[in-house]
Amino acid sequence: MRIMVDESGRKIFFDPKKNKKDMHTYLGIIRRSDIIRAKNGRTIKSHTGKKLKVFDADFRDRLKHLKRGPQIITPKDAGVISAYTGIGPGSRVVEAGAGSGAFTSYLANLVRPSGKVYSYERDERFYKLAKDNLSTMDLSKYVALKKGDVYEKIAQKNADLVFLDLPEPWNAIKNAEKALKPGGYFVCYLPTMNQIIRLIKALEKTNFEVFKVANIHEEIWQARCDALRPVTHDFRHTAFLVFSRLF
Ligand SMILES: C[S@@+](CC[C@H](N)C(=O)[O-])C[C@H]1O[C@@H](n2cnc3c(N)ncnc32)[C@H](O)[C@@H]1O
Structure with missing residues (x-):
């Protein structure tokens, strides 16, 4: 499971076992492969260019x-x-x-x-x-x-x-x-x-x-x-x- 954090601090959760497609979000489309491949703490972009930092989910998440x-x-x-x-x-x-x-x-x-x-x-x-x-x-x-x-x-x-x-x-x-x-x-x-x-x-x-x-x-x-x-x-x-x- 991964967490994406947008520039305002809002969080989006992603579970690769359940989310099998690209994600359609309020920030535009985020590619599944980008979320999975991003290293812990790295930034990716939605198709509209919005930035999100990607983190590994921990036990509490x-x-x-x-x-x-x-x-x-x-x-x-x-x-x-x-x-x-x-x-x-x-x-x-x-x-x-x-x-x-x-x-x-x-x-x-x-x-x-x-x-x-x-x-x-x-x-x-x-x-x-x-x-x-x-x-x-x-x-x-x-x-x-x-x-x-x-x-x-x-x-x-x-x-x-x-x-x-x-x-x-x-x-x-x-x-x-x-x-x-x-x-x-x-x-x-x-x-x-x-x-x-x-x-x-x-x-x-x-x-x-x-x-x-x-x-x-x-x-x-x-x-x-x-x-x-x-x-x-x-x-x-x-x-x-x-x-x-x-x-
Ligand atoms: C409040 S829930 C437990 C919640 C759990 N501690 C948690 O944190 O997710 C109580 C559960 O005990 C089960 N239960 C009740 N009596 C039982 C028994 N004699 N043997 C096994 N399970 C039982 C119920 O079916 C119910 O699912």
Whole structure:
């Protein structure tokens, strides 16, 4: 995927897997071959002579262009999950449900090149969506996407992390325990406090130790020197995070 930036800073995205023809834009026609051949940061011109700088898209650019299905996990939560579990290159992670494949992509990007993400999704539509999005992200080879229900079975063993973004994680505690290595992490992402209470009550009867319940807030400021202040927006609750560890 590539990004073209015009002289006013406006951006055009180009995915060679999906854009098979020259692009017809507000700047005129931009030749597909020019976009593909341009070196990172070089300038090309449309047929009307308008200049565009061409850049290689990075992980974040690709993520913004994924097809959306179920609600995705946002960077503010993704960053904290990886920081508190120490997931990195070589890690083995079990995740469910894959949904839109957004968090699967974060995980795959962290564990590659030698690690693996085993991602379960029980709904056929979202299984296909996640598969398609992982291909757009160029991350399919680091993910084993499984059509399955984690309340019934998790086939993996010796995982470093089991992460669940689904409504009733207490139904998967036994399977998570069997899938984890000793000392492994079990993290759940839940929108309501009612779910948190039910999960913690269930975890108290097991070998999992809950070490953190967190609600991560992000305050975004507008980057304008003449009016440096928080962006005006409604407060958006995403979900709470429950971190536990198998001891
Ligand atoms: C909110 S979405 C996950 C979004 C995902 N974390 C992302 O960032 O794109 C929840 C998904 O869990 C799936 N799901 C619910 N219960 C499940 C289960 N028991 N096993 C596997 N998948 C399940 C749903 O079909 C849905 O696609």
